[in-house]
Amino acid sequence: MKPFHFAAAESPIFGVYHAPVSWSGKARAVVLCHSLGMEYMRSHRAFRQLAELLARQGWHVLRFDYHGTGDSASVSTGISLDTLKEDIALASRELSSISGVRRPALIGLRLGATLATLAVSEGLESDCLLLWDPVLKGDQYLREMEGMQEARLRHPHFPRKIKPSGEALELLGYEYSRAFLDELQGIDLYAVKSLPGQRSHLLDFEQRSVIRRPGFMVEEPVRPAQSDEAGVYGRWNDLNSAYNILQAGMAIQEISRLVI
Amino acid sequence: MERICRFGLNQGLSGILSEPEKKGLHRERPAVVLLNAGILHKVGPFRMNVELARILADRGFPVLRFDLGGLGDSAVRTGRGSETDRSCSDIESAFEFLQSTGVASSFVLIGLCSGADLALKVAGEDERVCGAVLLDGVAWATPRFHLSRQLARLGRWRSFLERKVKGMPEAPGRKPVEILERHFPQAAECRANVQSMVSRGVRLLLIYSGGYFDRYNYANQWKGMLSGLSLRGQVESEYFRYADHSYSFSVDRRLLVQRVGDWTERYFKTLSNPVQLPVVKNRSEPDRQPTLLRAKV
DSSP states (O other): OEEEEESOTTSOEEEEEEOOSSOOSSOEEEEEEOOOHHHHHHHHHHHHHHHHHHHHTTEEEEEEOOTTSTTSSSOGGGOOHHHHHHHHHHHHHHHHHHHOOSSOEEEEETHHHHHHHHHHHTTOOOSEEEEESOOOBHHHHHHHHHHHHHHHHTOSSSOOOOOOBTTEEEETTEEEEHHHHHHHHTOBGGGOOOOTTSEEEEEOTTOOSSOOOOTTOOSOOOOOTTOOOTTSSOOTTOGGGTTSOOOOHHHHHHHHHHHO | OEEEEEESGGGOEEEEEEOOTTGGGGTTSOEEEEOOOTTOOTTOGGGHHHHHHHHHHHTTOOEEEEEOTTSTTSOOOOOSSOHHHHHHHHHHHHHHHHHHTTSOSSEEEEEETHHHHHHHHHHHHOTTEEEEEEESOOOOOOHHHHHHHHHHHHHHHHHHHHHHHHTOOOOOOOOOOOSSOOOOOOHHHHHHHHHHHHHHTOEEEEEEEGGGTTTOOSTTHHHHHTTTSOOTTOEEEEEETTOOTTOOSHHHHHHHHHHHHHHHHHHHSSOSSOOOOOOOOOTTOTTOOOEEEOSOO
C-alpha cells in the first residue's frame, strides 16, 4: 500500500497504489472510483478492503480522491462533472503507467460508478466496468439527498436554519456549487447508448423500486445469496444510515469474483 | 504545500504534512498533529482535518494528519499491548518522525472523540506536547449538569404530550452519536492529569458540542469539572451548543476551525521558551529513516 500524489504538482491528486501480492499470467489493473460526500466517508474503509482483496488476487489497484475531496487538493465547491471525469482519466493513465496495463478496469460506487460510465462513454478506454449501486438518474439522486438534508435541518432536537451562501449549496455536510448540482441534475445513464469494448457489470444490492438497470449492461446484476449481513446494503437514501461506516464484506467478495 | 510521509515500523504509518509557505521563518513553532476520530480515516468527519490542516498551515504551523495503525491508509499493526497503548505508540512515532526530519520539536495535539481521549493521554505523558485541543473529550457530571438534564427531560415530556395532543408523529430518540465505545478515566485522575499538565506549561482548549449532551450540557461545565485547580489561565473552553458531535454542518466547522486557528496562533505563534529536545530515534525501527514521498511511486 503506497500513498502518493499524482497529476499536476500545484494541484495534486492523492492516491494509494496497491501492488499485486500474487502474480499469475497477464497483468491486470483496476481503478477504484469513490462516490462523493457522506458516501465517500462511509465507504473509504470498504474501498481499502476491496483494494487489498484485489491485490491479493493479483491486481494492480489504485484508489484515489478526486480534486476537492479527501486528501486531494482543492475544495468541494470547485468540483464539476468535467473535473471528476478528468480525474478518473488521470488516475487510469497513472495506473496504466505504473502497471503497464493499457486499459485498466474501473470499479465505481454510487456517483463514482456513474462518473466512470460517463468517462468511458466519452472515450476513456477500460477493459471492464463494474458499477456498484450506481446513481442512474441525477434528478432522483438529488431529490433523495435534498430530502435527507431537509430531514436533518428539521431534526426535532437539533433543528437548524442554514442560509445558502452565494453560489454554494450544502448537501449533508458538504458544499457544492450550484453549477455542479445543475450538472448532476441532468445525469441520465439511460441516455448512454453504448460503451464500446468492455465488459460491464452492474451490482444493485438494494434492488431499488425505481428503474434499476440501464439497457446497455451486458450481464445480469448479481446479488449475494439472501444475505442479511448488516451493512451489505448501503441504504443510501436513509438518513439514519448516513453516518454509519459501510461494512461491505459480502459486496466486496462479490465484486472481486465478478471482475476476474 | 502538502507532502505524503511514511514512518513508524516498516514505514507502515502514513500521513500528510502540510507546511507553511515560508517554513524557514517558523522553526521554533510547534507542529500540530491531527488524530483520527474513531475509525474514520485521516481526512476526518466531513473533511474537517483537511480544513484544519490547511488553515493552520496558512497561519504558519506545520501540520501532520495521519492514520493510526490499521486505519485509513496505514498498515495494520501487529504488536502487544492494548489498542490504546498501540495508538499512543503510533503518536510517539509521529513525534519522532517530525523531530528527526527537523520539522518541530514540540507538538500540539488535536483530536475529536476517541482522538481527544488519546490526545489527553499522550499530552499527560509526553513532555514534548505543549498544547492540546480536545473536541468532545473527557467530561464528567457536575451538580448543574444533573439539573440541566432533568430540565431537558421535562422539556421532552412536554414536547411529547404536545405532539400527542396535536396528533403529530413521535419524535425520534435523542441518542448521542459515538464512533467508538470509549472508556473514560475517573474524574479525580483527569483532574490530577490536567493539573500536572498545567504545571508543566501545557495549554488546553476544551471544545464541546451540543451533540455531546449526555456528558456535557452547559457552557461552563468545564469550570465546575476543574474547580479548585490552579489553571493559570492555560485552560480555555468553547461550547458549540448547536453543533452535532461530528460537526456535520459547514457553518459549524467554520466556527470550529476559526476558534482552533485563533487559539493556536495566539499561544504558539512565538514560543517564548521553545522546547529543545534531542532527536530521539524511532525505537521500533532504529536503523531506518522516515521518508517524505515527494514524487510518484
